[in-house]
Amino acid sequence: MAWKRKDLLSMQDLDAAEIGDLLDTAETMKEIAGREIKKVPTLRGKTVVNLFYEASTRTRTSFEIAGKWLSADVINFSVSGSSAEKGESLLDTAKNIEAMSPDVVVVRHKASGAPALLARHLNCAVVNAGDGAHEHPTQALLDLLTIREKKGHLDGLHVTIVGDVAHSRVARSNIQGMKTMGMTVTVAGPPTLIPAACENLGVVVSHRLEEAIAHADVIMMLRLQHERMQGGFIPSVREYSRVWGLTVARLQQCRPEVLIMHPGPVNRGVELSPEVADGPYSVILDQVKNGVAVRMAVLYLLTGSKATT
């Protein structure tokens, strides 16, 4: 084990050994969730601040549970009703929080690069919990953990990511992590929602769902943000669902052991039919469960790291 980083900012930064260490550590953390007393004393006396500038229930709760199971004190700093509304800058808020000596700041922000900016200015560890359309590394790690757990390995697997790749930090982090781990990635979606020059990331682009999912070991469906329709990216939600929604009929054309993933929250009946979301191939709830374990591993490794900015 050789975790040397002060911060976790992106999957692009991590090499295969680091990702492997994180996943191995997360796997051992899972056992704690099955205990009657779900608490270990490891991070006693450490403080984790959740600094969320964007709405989030799942990710924030997941970090909160992860910290608490490790005995850290977790403080949620939500932006509504806070100084940000009174016009304080991100950096000023962060400096004020740092004056209270946290060990880890978990940050979500609508601007890409906001966590990297904080990491440069703060002495404590910074975790990116989603920044704009850039990255969401802990989501990619929990996805990789889920795939590795179900398939036994990552190397050589074929993953197809379907939907709004252009606006998705989940897709970007996953593509980076999956390429590093030796996986083949196809992205599929309407041309308006696939970024230009996407091939430069080392992925195959497809504009036909049936063709994209036929040989996939894993299908990752992305959430269709309703704002996209107003933005003119798709003609209508119904049309999108008809062309890009994963239904039982389409699933029957897939590999027999295919995994269906979704970062949540699911738009039932839009990108995933309810029968598929709740069906035998869906691992959506495993992803949520693994999310806590991955965040425990991240908090554990970062609080031990002596690296400085």
Next chain:
Amino acid sequence: MTYRDKTQVLDEVTLDRALTRIAHEIVEQAQSVDEVALVGIKTRGETLAERIAQKIEAIEAVKPPVGALDITLYRDDLGLKAEQPQVRSTEINFSVKGRIVVLVDDVLFTGRTIRAAMDALMDFGRPRIIRLAVLVDRGHRELPIRPDYIGKNLPTSRREIVAVMLREHDGIDRVVIREPED
């Protein structure tokens, strides 16, 4: 720093005899073997616990359950090292409530590992009794901890290392004392 072998203290035969004696002592002291469970401390303690359980089975025709404990998350020196130690899995697939739990480790030294192991065990429930079995007690305790079953008492100097080698990990059963080459 490199180390050289100083003395061999146990070989395949004497190591096996020590475990056989520990198994008999555990059986003798427990009112009923059904109450006994063994929990080995990773990694070699787990192997020793499994071997002792097999010996108890040979004596009593009942094999006590065997668990494995990784104490990393309970260490008292976290944050003092350059990086976090690797966490390995803990597998205790039985209830410890009301049982006689025998913790098993290869070498008892400062006692800090055992302190951590007892804390970890308590998080799984309330055993009736916790006892401690070690293959080697090398002294230099830093906490008020005392083993109940000892394979070999071994006075050592602090600068020496006690190396326990087991077939399952090292291809051979033996215990040696090593000293620094200087």
